[in-house]
Amino acid sequence: MNGSVRIGRVLGVPLRVHWTVPLLVFLFGYSLGSQTLPVWIPDRPAVTYAVAGLVGSLLLIGSLLAHEAAHAIIARRKDIPVEDVTLWALGGVTQMGRPRTAGVAFLVAVGGPLTSLVVGGAAFGVGVGVNEWFSWEVPAAVLVWLAWVNFLLGVFNLLPAAPLDGGRVVQSVIWWRTGDRDRAERVAARSGQVLGFLLIAGGWVYVLRGALGGLWLMAVGFFVLIVANAERRQAGMASALRGVRAADAMSSPVETCPDWLTVERCVEDVAMRARHSVLPLIDFGGRFTGLVDLSRLARVPAAQRKELCVRDMATPLSQCITCAPDELVEDALEKARPSRSGIRILVTEGGLLVGIITARDITRLVQRHALRGTDSGLNNSTDA
Numbered sequence: 001m002n003g004s005v006r007i008g009r010v011l012g013v014p015l016r017v018h019w020t021v022p023l024l025v026f027l028f029g030y031s032l033g034s035q036t037l038p039v040w041i042p043d044r045p046a047v048t049y050a051v052a053g054l055v056g057s058l059l060l061i062g063s064l065l066a067h068e069a070a071h072a073i074i075a076r077r078k079d080i081p082v083e084d085v086t087l088w089a090l091g092g093v094t095q096m097g098r099p100r101t102a103g104v105a106f107l108v109a110v111g112g113p114l115t116s117l118v119v120g121g122a123a124f125g126v127g128v129g130v131n132e133w134f135s136w137e138v139p140a141a142v143l144v145w146l147a148w149v150n151f152l153l154g155v156f157n158l159l160p161a162a163p164l165d166g167g168r169v170v171q172s173v174i175w176w177r178t179g180d181r182d183r184a185e186r187v188a189a190r191s192g193q194v195l196g197f198l199l200i201a202g203g204w205v206y207v208l209r210g211a212l213g214g215l216w217l218m219a220v221g222f223f224v225l226i227v228a229n230a231e232r233r234q235a236g237m238a239s240a241l242r243g244v245r246a247a248d249a250m251s252s253p254v255e256t257c258p259d260w261l262t263v264e265r266c267v268e269d270v271a272m273r274a275r276h277s278v279l280p281l282i283d284f285g286g287r288f289t290g291l292v293d294l295s296r297l298a299r300v301p302a303a304q305r306k307e308l309c310v311r312d313m314a315t316p317l318s319q320c321i322t323c324a325p326d327e328l329v330e331d332a333l334e335k336a337r338p339s340r341s342g343i344r345i346l347v348t349e350g351g352l353l354v355g356i357i358t359a360r361d362i363t364r365l366v367q368r369h370a371l372r373g374t375d376s377g378l379n380n381s382t383d384a
């Protein structure tokens with residue numbers, strides 16, 4: 001997610017925090033410390049409310065992390081690659097590969113909400129115990145508030161609409177019943193679009209009535225709607241790529257550059273006529289050694305271009321996404337998923353570069369699939 005920074009790892013998975021998380025901590029801490037706690041437990045010092053609000057908001061962040069960690073743990077145990085976990089203002093996002101079966105998809109989906117409900121139950125139990133045994137009213141109130149928020153989080157996430165976990169559950173059930181994954185994804189995405197519109201409309205009604213909390217509801221609605229739209233497009237792309245080999249999707253031949261050239265010679269002799277935004281590098285034997293981004297070459301100062309070799313600016317072979325010509329495109333895309341620089345898959349055979357797959361190639365396949373679908377629909381209509 002853009003605007004996030006990596007701060008470490010949780011259970012072996014990279015953890016990223018979006019710049020909106022401090023805003024989330026402030027808003028929930030302020031609401032808890034200045035509104036909720038003074039009503040529940042009046043006549044306490046202002047500093048007590050402030051500290052309790054901050055602690056409560058940090059505990060909430062921890063519970064959001066537990067929710068996402070549950071998804072990641074289950075996914076990794078089912079051999080699904082997990083890229084990272086990102087916390088942001090509207091919760092969390094776990095970037096991972098696609099489950100191979102409906103059963104695995106179901107387990108990954110329910111793991112997060114169940115964790116939130118368990119955390120909520122534990123927080124409520126501890127809060128009641130702290131109040132009964134030690135008469136610590138403020139800590140007990142913070143824990144009860146945390147329990148209420150986690151219950152709300154768990155129930156909301158179980159709504160049957162993608163990208164919420166409940167939408168993933170519905171998707172997995174439809175996939176299991178029909179055997180049609182693409183149809184299941186489209187149904188879940190459409191339900192997400194409907195939910196997004198309803199949340200936006202409901203939030204707008206609250207705003208008109210003077211409740212600023214409606215703005216938060218509208219923000220959640222916009223997020224659900226945007227992601228649901230993206231997932232519906234993703235479902236269409238998956239259908240278009242089903243069974244397509246890399247050899248049938250790649251662009252070939254590909255303009256290459258000797259890796260021993262200087263940046264100056266590369267720009268003048270090769271890069272200016274390249275058809276792609278990246279340039280594969282080859283060694284003396286013609287074997288692929290790395291990939292250089294033309295935008296990175298453009299940032300090299302003119303004074304250094306005569307001395308710097310192009311291979312010093314390249315992404316090494318070990319970090320490039322490669323596949324064989326007979327490999328399915330959907331499998332190759334799974335390997336390219338962690339890449340934040342776009343779709344750049346190098347098709348190699350025997351160490352030699354035979355083609356490249358970029359976002360443009362994928363778009364071309366999707367467009368051709370749509371045309372075939374349109375033609376089929378016209379033919380069916382005519383026959384009728």
